[in-house]
Amino acid sequence: MDVDWDNFLWPYNEAVRELKVKFRSLRQSFLTKGEHSPIEFVIGRVKTVDSIKEKMTRRVISPEVIETDMQDIAGIRIVTQFVDDIYKVVDLIHERDDMEVVEERDYIKNAKPSGYRSYHMVISYTVYLPEGPKKLIAEIQIRTLAMNFWATVEQTLNYKYQGAYPDDISERLRSTAEAAYQLDEEMSAIKDEVQEAQKIFTKNKGKEKS
Amino acid sequence: MDVDWDNFLWPYNEAVRELKVKFRSLRQSFLTKGEHSPIEFVIGRVKTVDSIKEKMTRRVISPEVIETDMQDIAGIRIVTQFVDDIYKVVDLIHERDDMEVVEERDYIKNAKPSGYRSYHMVISYTVYLPEGPKKLIAEIQIRTLAMNFWATVEQTLNYKYQGAYPDDISERLRSTAEAAYQLDEEMSAIKDEVQEAQKIFTKNKGKEKS
Amino acid sequence: MDVDWDNFLWPYNEAVRELKVKFRSLRQSFLTKGEHSPIEFVIGRVKTVDSIKEKMTRRVISPEVIETDMQDIAGIRIVTQFVDDIYKVVDLIHERDDMEVVEERDYIKNAKPSGYRSYHMVISYTVYLPEGPKKLIAEIQIRTLAMNFWATVEQTLNYKYQGAYPDDISERLRSTAEAAYQLDEEMSAIKDEVQEAQKIFTKNKGKEKS
Amino acid sequence: MDVDWDNFLWPYNEAVRELKVKFRSLRQSFLTKGEHSPIEFVIGRVKTVDSIKEKMTRRVISPEVIETDMQDIAGIRIVTQFVDDIYKVVDLIHERDDMEVVEERDYIKNAKPSGYRSYHMVISYTVYLPEGPKKLIAEIQIRTLAMNFWATVEQTLNYKYQGAYPDDISERLRSTAEAAYQLDEEMSAIKDEVQEAQKIFTKNKGKEKS
Numbered sequence: 001m002d003v004d005w006d007n008f009l010w011p012y013n014e015a016v017r018e019l020k021v022k023f024r025s026l027r028q029s030f031l032t033k034g035e036h037s038p039i040e041f042v043i044g045r046v047k048t049v050d051s052i053k054e055k056m057t058r059r060v061i062s063p064e065v066i067e068t069d070m071q072d073i074a075g076i077r078i079v080t081q082f083v084d085d086i087y088k089v090v091d092l093i094h095e096r097d098d099m100e101v102v103e104e105r106d107y108i109k110n111a112k113p114s115g116y117r118s119y120h121m122v123i124s125y126t127v128y129l130p131e132g133p134k135k136l137i138a139e140i141q142i143r144t145l146a147m148n149f150w151a152t153v154e155q156t157l158n159y160k161y162q163g164a165y166p167d168d169i170s171e172r173l174r175s176t177a178e179a180a181y182q183l184d185e186e187m188s189a190i191k192d193e194v195q196e197a198q199k200i201f202t203k204n205k206g207k208e209k210s
Numbered sequence: 211m212d213v214d215w216d217n218f219l220w221p222y223n224e225a226v227r228e229l230k231v232k233f234r235s236l237r238q239s240f241l242t243k244g245e246h247s248p249i250e251f252v253i254g255r256v257k258t259v260d261s262i263k264e265k266m267t268r269r270v271i272s273p274e275v276i277e278t279d280m281q282d283i284a285g286i287r288i289v290t291q292f293v294d295d296i297y298k299v300v301d302l303i304h305e306r307d308d309m310e311v312v313e314e315r316d317y318i319k320n321a322k323p324s325g326y327r328s329y330h331m332v333i334s335y336t337v338y339l340p341e342g343p344k345k346l347i348a349e350i351q352i353r354t355l356a357m358n359f360w361a362t363v364e365q366t367l368n369y370k371y372q373g374a375y376p377d378d379i380s381e382r383l384r385s386t387a388e389a390a391y392q393l394d395e396e397m398s399a400i401k402d403e404v405q406e407a408q409k410i411f412t413k414n415k416g417k418e419k420s
Numbered sequence: 421m422d423v424d425w426d427n428f429l430w431p432y433n434e435a436v437r438e439l440k441v442k443f444r445s446l447r448q449s450f451l452t453k454g455e456h457s458p459i460e461f462v463i464g465r466v467k468t469v470d471s472i473k474e475k476m477t478r479r480v481i482s483p484e485v486i487e488t489d490m491q492d493i494a495g496i497r498i499v500t501q502f503v504d505d506i507y508k509v510v511d512l513i514h515e516r517d518d519m520e521v522v523e524e525r526d527y528i529k530n531a532k533p534s535g536y537r538s539y540h541m542v543i544s545y546t547v548y549l550p551e552g553p554k555k556l557i558a559e560i561q562i563r564t565l566a567m568n569f570w571a572t573v574e575q576t577l578n579y580k581y582q583g584a585y586p587d588d589i590s591e592r593l594r595s596t597a598e599a600a601y602q603l604d605e606e607m608s609a610i611k612d613e614v615q616e617a618q619k620i621f622t623k624n625k626g627k628e629k630s
Numbered sequence: 631m632d633v634d635w636d637n638f639l640w641p642y643n644e645a646v647r648e649l650k651v652k653f654r655s656l657r658q659s660f661l662t663k664g665e666h667s668p669i670e671f672v673i674g675r676v677k678t679v680d681s682i683k684e685k686m687t688r689r690v691i692s693p694e695v696i697e698t699d700m701q702d703i704a705g706i707r708i709v710t711q712f713v714d715d716i717y718k719v720v721d722l723i724h725e726r727d728d729m730e731v732v733e734e735r736d737y738i739k740n741a742k743p744s745g746y747r748s749y750h751m752v753i754s755y756t757v758y759l760p761e762g763p764k765k766l767i768a769e770i771q772i773r774t775l776a777m778n779f780w781a782t783v784e785q786t787l788n789y790k791y792q793g794a795y796p797d798d799i800s801e802r803l804r805s806t807a808e809a810a811y812q813l814d815e816e817m818s819a820i821k822d823e824v825q826e827a828q829k830i831f832t833k834n835k836g837k838e839k840s
């Protein structure tokens with residue numbers, strides 16, 4: 001199939017742009033109210049054409065079904081300070097009428113064997129094009145700073161080894177996942193104190209670094 | 211009344227941010243498809259607290275009704291190359307489900323005595339806050355580059371003279387409005403040629419200055 | 421020659437980004453001081469690879485000398501309200517130590533036969549890369565809103581006709597250039613009044629639409 | 631003294647904007663070359679007026695000397711993946727001619743008693759205002775993701791307790807600092823592997839999430 005990739009990807013770019021603005025604004029809403037924000041930062045990306053083609057081959061996805069079967073063409077990542085914050089963000093997404101949750105997987109309660117932890121939601125979202133509305137699929141990953149740190153490193157290594165890690169790397173990744181997990185646990189223990197202090201802090205300090 | 215302005219204005223800031231992203235993306239949609247975009251550029255602003263207070267006094271608007279009666283707290287301006295483009299943008303806005311047109315005034319077919327020309331739409335738009343959805347009012351002004359040039363100058367002078375122009379200024383503004391109108395007329399005459407050429411241009415030149 | 425275009429163009433992208441921030445900030449400096457800004461808005465772009473290749477062929481520029489001989493790979497456009505503002509911007513650029521003017525052409529005092537009016541400056545500017553500093557060439561075009569309006573249209577038509585306009589188009593372009601020139605003349609006549617009023621306006625209205 | 635804060639802070643805003651663009655571009659330079667970037671992300675802020683006043687009182691700084699004695703009015707934070715990256719960033723800053731290092735403190739080799747780790751540089755940087763060049767002081771903090779995570783939490787708590795932590799909080803902060811330190815150690819052990827893989831990854835995956 002000869003896909004016009006620029007036109008195919010355009011709506012996904014549009015969706016990522018809008019979703020980034022919406023979740024970043026949500027963060028600012030909490031801060032403006034002088035409250036702890038469950039959202040620490042938000043990034044987003046659209047899969048590259050090479051990456052889409054590679055996945056089509058690897059997963060045997062035909063061009064006709066990429067829109068429904070490749071759910072991470074548009075990807076949003078929401079990073080939180082605390083594990084609890086992840087579930088607050090999940091609730092906020094469920095309550096919105098401008099996006100619909102079509103699937104979700106909790107890799108925090110059920111970490112992957114590799115040590116990967118994250119909450120994944122697949123949503124349906126509408127963008128408005130010159131020719132009218134278009135509903136599309138996007139993936140939202142929600143994780144703590146520590147989970148994100150580990151996952152970034154694992155993704156890089158995985159790309160090199162394609163999942164077939166040498167034993168020493170595999171061992172290193174596990175002990176790094178453990179250190180990240182410990183940091184999350186320590187953070188959870190101090191969470192109430194920090195959130196209480198954040199209210200005072202935000203009220204008085206106003207605008208944050210950004 | 212003692213208004214917490216930061217919290218009051220927050221949703222309007224949010225709306226302006228989202229609307230700017232949406233209309234700027236619409237422009238890019240046209241260009242990506244290799245078509246003439248009826249949108250040349252988009253700007254937006256939230257009225258300042260001083261400006262809101264001044265208007266409350268001048269128009270005798272009580273705090274209880276500012277949300278409904280002051281329709282330009284959130285303001286978006288869409289600037290076009292050609293007069294025809296204005297009506298294409300108006301149609302595109304009517305067709306969207308993510309904003310509802312509640313009022314519109316055509317100051318192009320019926321220019322104000324001052325010479326002011328523009329198309330005004332008042333829309334209702336929903337933003338999502340931590341506490342849930344909030345519907346608010348925003349104003350969209352649509353005008354050509356020449357109308358915009360004149361209006362910017364007139365707004366500045368009006369602020370100084372509060373509408374009571376000395377005769378010479380009044381005369382100058384009228385002849386400037388006439389020059390702006392002539393430029394729009396000349397542009398209209400050349401419109402089909404330019405739009406045809408733009409399709410070729412966009413397809414080959416790709417990314418624009420921005 | 422086999423050019424790695426991503427790497428070749430990178431420093432130009434960097435320069436355009438920095439120059440846009442610098443000139444936009446300059447505008448804000450004037451407004452923060454409650455003064456008329458000679459800069460109305462700033463845009464920038466890096467020439468596309470296709471565009472560079474086409475110009476290399478047309479002007480017979482060999483790969484070895486594109487860095488010095490193709491002076492508009494990085495392009496900045498500064499748009500002003502009044503003709504006088506153009507020369508204020510020119511002065512401001514000459515006074516800076518972070519860029520050096522290597523060439524300039526005044527197409528306002530000496531309009532091109534087509535009717536094109538603009539002030540062009542070629543500057544030398546240093547960006548810092550991982551491997552150290554790199555000096556490169558960039559072009560700055562300075563024009564009024566009316567000149568910019570006309571030039572945008574002319575550039576589009578020129579791309580289609582490659583300079584060989586049919587007589588009627590040629591005639592239309594001339595009368596449009598005349599209308600743009602008249603608008604600039606009218607504006608110049610009202611300039612002192614507007615700039616005076618802008619000081620009052622900016623002081624009281626604070627943040628602008630952007 | 632009656633300071634016009636908007637005008638006083640303006641050049642600092644300008645400096646923060648330029649420095650953010652410059653360091654973010656440096657990150658992109660590494661990625662465009664297909665290399666590991668020692669910069670993971672960059673944020674910046676200008677101290678709020680309330681915060682400046684509070685510090686003037688606490689540290690007994692008179693208005694005449696704030697420009698020289700309050701070195702963190704403009705603040706940039708550069709966050710890295712690995713501890714080694716911090717020193718690479720330090721070297722890159724020393725090599726640049728567009729900023730001059732006037733002071734530096736290594737709180738990594740010499741952590742503060744609280745557990746705080748970071749590398750601080752004070753630089754002198756020139757911005758160009760309508761009235762000419764202005765040299766000002768800015769602070770750059772360089773730290774790993776784990777150090778940054780801990781420091782953000784500590785800063786919040788410190789604001790509440792003003793350094794006088796109850797014993798249990800103090801103990802919690804220490805064990806959290808230890809967990810963050812462990813994560814950095816684990817990361818350092820895996821660093822060469824990750825950086826090697828990143829080169830392959832960046833070359834093939836192209837544009838990153840941002």
